[in-house]
Every structure is written in C-alpha cells, then in structure tokens.
Amino acid sequence: MSEEMWVVRAGERARYVEEFLNGSYIAVHFTDVAPDDLRLTDEADLKARASSPAETAYARQLVSFGYRIEVGDLVIVPRLTKGHRDYLVARVVGAYEYTPDAPQSGPHRRRVEWLGRFLRDDISEAAANTMGSLSTVFRPTAVEAEFRGLLTALAPISDAAIAATRSQPSHAPTPSAALAPTAAVTSKPDNTSRPTSVAQLDIDVDERGRARITCPYPALVMEQTPRHVDLGRDWAGVPGIYVLTGTELQQSSSRTGHERTLTTTLIVRPWAYVGLSEDFFGRLSSHRQSKPEWRRALLVRSGGQPFSSDDIKYLEERVHAVLADTDEVALDQSKPRGNLSARPRNPALLDACANSVVAVLRLTGTLI
Structure with a gap:
C-alpha cells in the first residue's frame, strides 16, 4: 500500500517551522486534551476527554497524529511567512514520541526526514484553499493527486537543512531518487493538467x-x-x-x-x-x-x-x-x-x- 499524505502545521503563521527543520521532527500541542503520553491511552479514551466542540476537534487531530500517521507516510508543512511562500515535504521515519520538557511547539512528536519543498505559486487555487484549512493535522484528500505530482520536482530546502537531515538516522525505506531533497527542479508543473477539486458529500x-x-x-x-x-x-x-x-x-x-x-x-x-x-x-x-x-x-x-x-x-x-x-x-x-x-x-x-x-x-x- 502506498504511503499516506498528511498536512501538519508548524503553529500559527508557521512559527515553529525552523524548530521543526533543525530538529528533524514535527510536533503538536493540544495539551488541554492530552497533556500526557498518547501511548498510555487509546483513541476511545482520548475522544471521551473532550468536553466541547473545540476539544473534540483537537482530540480527532491527536488521534490522527498519534495513531493514524505511520512510518513512511509523507507530511507537508506549510511555510507561509514573511520570508517564505512555500510548503516543506518530509517523510515520517519514527513512531510517536512524547517529550515532557518540549518547547512551545508541543510534546507530541514524530521524527521526519526532510525531502524538499514546492512553492505556493506552483499549486492551484483549490489546493491553496485546502492548505488553508483551520485544522492543524489533516489529510489533503481532495487535492492529493496534485500534490503527488509535485513530488517529482521538489526543490532543496537549504544546504544546512539537507545536511542536518542526512545526519539523522532513518528507520524508513530509502526514498527514491525522485523524492531526494537534492533533486533538481526539471520543470514547473503544468497548471493546465492539474485535476480540479471535486466536492464529495x-x-x-x-x-x-x-x-x-x-x-x-x-x-x-x-x-x-x-x-x-x-x-x-x-x-x-x-x-x-x-x-x-x-x-x-x-x-x-x-x-x-x-x-x-x-x-x-x-x-x-x-x-x-x-x-x-x-x-x-x-x-x-x-x-x-x-x-x-x-x-x-x-x-x-x-x-x-x-x-x-x-x-x-x-x-x-x-x-x-x-x-x-x-x-x-x-x-x-x-x-x-x-x-x-x-x-x-x-x-x-x-x-x-x-x-x-x-x-x-x-x-x-x-x-x-
């Protein structure tokens, strides 16, 4: 079965993106619902803790982060800041981890290997709207085919980030050359060939x-x-x-x-x-x-x-x-x-x- 694709935000306005890059991990907070290690509980208990619509949404995202994301899955992290207008792509290389003394990004973590990036200008308006979801953790199902088409032409994130990524041990299969972070941009994807977003009810x-x-x-x-x-x-x-x-x-x-x-x-x-x-x-x-x-x-x-x-x-x-x-x-x-x-x-x-x-x-x- 092919790897799943996820979106995980680096906090509001991508404030934790440099921390993610330097540490080669992704993380979420949601400690109002789960201040403890998710390995000590289960999905049913986590959902039962929610006492409001907001907490229900947080619990659902924690279930995805802790129990649904698997080693080998792909993760897209939006980096829409004053200095960048792009999306970072990583592969999950580690199981769920809990870090009690974690910084503001949150104690719930997954180790990742950074693969590259693609630009905001490279995606359709439908894809940009999908990436604008209010959720922190979600699957971009409606436009996943478009994103997968971009994986063959990822640009490097930066030399420093690539070096840091290569120094991390990998527990996942070696990515193909098409997904390697050093892959050159051969051509800009053709916007006219992108699939349109279809609403499913x-x-x-x-x-x-x-x-x-x-x-x-x-x-x-x-x-x-x-x-x-x-x-x-x-x-x-x-x-x-x-x-x-x-x-x-x-x-x-x-x-x-x-x-x-x-x-x-x-x-x-x-x-x-x-x-x-x-x-x-x-x-x-x-x-x-x-x-x-x-x-x-x-x-x-x-x-x-x-x-x-x-x-x-x-x-x-x-x-x-x-x-x-x-x-x-x-x-x-x-x-x-x-x-x-x-x-x-x-x-x-x-x-x-x-x-x-x-x-x-x-x-x-x-x-x-």
Missing part, C-alpha cells in the same frame, strides 16, 4: 427528516431540519451560520387580446434568510415565532477547528452575497454590511465554504 437522513451532510473539503458539517423538528443535540453551543428557506408567491398580471382580458399568474419563488449564531436552539426557536415563511433550516458549522466569531460574520455575508448573485431566490433581508469589517482567519477557505453551502441548497431543491 456524505448525506444521512433520519426517520424525522433531518439530513446530516458532511463535506471533507472544505471541512463542513451541515444539518437540514424541517421547521417542526428539533435540532440534533450536538448543535448546542456551536458557532456557525444558518439559512432558513421556504417559498413566496409573486403575482404577475397582464391584459391580452382585443377584449383586454386580465390574466393573473402566480409565481412560486424560493425564499431565504441567512443568519449566524452561537446558540442555534435559541435562534431557531425565536424564528419559529417571528418568521412564518420558512419551512426548512440548513445549519452549517466547521468540520475541523470551530469557526471564530469573525469567521461566521464573514461567512454569513459571503453566503448572502452568493445567493444574491444567483438572482434565483428572494432574500428577506438587507446585505449584512456590518460583517464587512470582520477579520476571518482564512477568507479564501470561507469563500469555498459559501460556495459549498449554496451547492447543498441546490442539491436539496431549495434553489430551483
């Missing part, structure tokens, strides 16, 4: 008509719920946005013929209202009283690290804008201009989220 519908929709990229969890059905309990205290949908009747009248007969046509048009919330239960309960038009609600939250307050403000504005641009739906609200001042962590990723939300609305028949 998993949809489960329960006996009450609630549809749970999960999307791996961008990582989203959605639930479409009929007006009269209560939400799933896992939506309590979760930041996200929602789209209320229904229909409205529009009347069009005209006179035709010599007798000027009045003809009236009733037009059924989709109707929507976009909002944000950190308390979906309270917000939808209020809308049941104040907005009789809606029939279904689509709830949206992050499938990885929870959205921040600015994230959901930005996403609300973007979903509203995308719906308005379709000219297919009546929006019972003005554009949420107050959210234009939001400072989200990854606008490009949230733009992709907005497009996915509207695609789901089309899929479920909300947009005709």
Whole structure:
C-alpha cells in the first residue's frame, strides 16, 4: 500500500517551522486534551476527554497524529511567512514520541526526514484553499493527486537543512531518487493538467427528516431540519451560520387580446434568510415565532477547528452575497454590511465554504 499524505502545521503563521527543520521532527500541542503520553491511552479514551466542540476537534487531530500517521507516510508543512511562500515535504521515519520538557511547539512528536519543498505559486487555487484549512493535522484528500505530482520536482530546502537531515538516522525505506531533497527542479508543473477539486458529500437522513451532510473539503458539517423538528443535540453551543428557506408567491398580471382580458399568474419563488449564531436552539426557536415563511433550516458549522466569531460574520455575508448573485431566490433581508469589517482567519477557505453551502441548497431543491 502506498504511503499516506498528511498536512501538519508548524503553529500559527508557521512559527515553529525552523524548530521543526533543525530538529528533524514535527510536533503538536493540544495539551488541554492530552497533556500526557498518547501511548498510555487509546483513541476511545482520548475522544471521551473532550468536553466541547473545540476539544473534540483537537482530540480527532491527536488521534490522527498519534495513531493514524505511520512510518513512511509523507507530511507537508506549510511555510507561509514573511520570508517564505512555500510548503516543506518530509517523510515520517519514527513512531510517536512524547517529550515532557518540549518547547512551545508541543510534546507530541514524530521524527521526519526532510525531502524538499514546492512553492505556493506552483499549486492551484483549490489546493491553496485546502492548505488553508483551520485544522492543524489533516489529510489533503481532495487535492492529493496534485500534490503527488509535485513530488517529482521538489526543490532543496537549504544546504544546512539537507545536511542536518542526512545526519539523522532513518528507520524508513530509502526514498527514491525522485523524492531526494537534492533533486533538481526539471520543470514547473503544468497548471493546465492539474485535476480540479471535486466536492464529495456524505448525506444521512433520519426517520424525522433531518439530513446530516458532511463535506471533507472544505471541512463542513451541515444539518437540514424541517421547521417542526428539533435540532440534533450536538448543535448546542456551536458557532456557525444558518439559512432558513421556504417559498413566496409573486403575482404577475397582464391584459391580452382585443377584449383586454386580465390574466393573473402566480409565481412560486424560493425564499431565504441567512443568519449566524452561537446558540442555534435559541435562534431557531425565536424564528419559529417571528418568521412564518420558512419551512426548512440548513445549519452549517466547521468540520475541523470551530469557526471564530469573525469567521461566521464573514461567512454569513459571503453566503448572502452568493445567493444574491444567483438572482434565483428572494432574500428577506438587507446585505449584512456590518460583517464587512470582520477579520476571518482564512477568507479564501470561507469563500469555498459559501460556495459549498449554496451547492447543498441546490442539491436539496431549495434553489430551483
């Protein structure tokens, strides 16, 4: 079986990337969930420790880092800093390690062998959006084929980094010449031949008509719920946005013929209202009283690290804008201009989220 591919971030804004390079390892923190050695626990216990949506996301990433990543797997570490705009590639050469007196990068480690790097300009916009995920540890499944195509033309990281890497003992099979860190860049990959990112949705519908929709990229969890059905309990205290949908009747009248007969046509048009919330239960309960038009609600939250307050403000504005641009739906609200001042962590990723939300609305028949 071929090696798996992972992305592991070197902290916020790649602050630990030099530490990773010099030490020939990757590391994560998440000590709020796991301050101890992961070898002394198991996946079930680790997940059971989580007491909030954020901790659930952290536990899931720790499971990947400690139990899923294997020796021989490939790891991409983004290095988007003031001095660099590239991605570092390494091969995992050691099992999980726990370092009690570790620096700020975290006590959970894996030894790696650095192979090379590729530039931000070498990848497609879809790939760049994938790398902008809010998660620290994840698999770039949607664009993995594109990244694997870049492995045959990696540029050296630096002479010093290569020398340090070669001095480390390797417990993995020797990489092929195509993956060696000294491989020269023979040609820039052809952007026109790259595969496009295809959204894959998993949809489960329960006996009450609630549809749970999960999307791996961008990582989203959605639930479409009929007006009269209560939400799933896992939506309590979760930041996200929602789209209320229904229909409205529009009347069009005209006179035709010599007798000027009045003809009236009733037009059924989709109707929507976009909002944000950190308390979906309270917000939808209020809308049941104040907005009789809606029939279904689509709830949206992050499938990885929870959205921040600015994230959901930005996403609300973007979903509203995308719906308005379709000219297919009546929006019972003005554009949420107050959210234009939001400072989200990854606008490009949230733009992709907005497009996915509207695609789901089309899929479920909300947009005709």
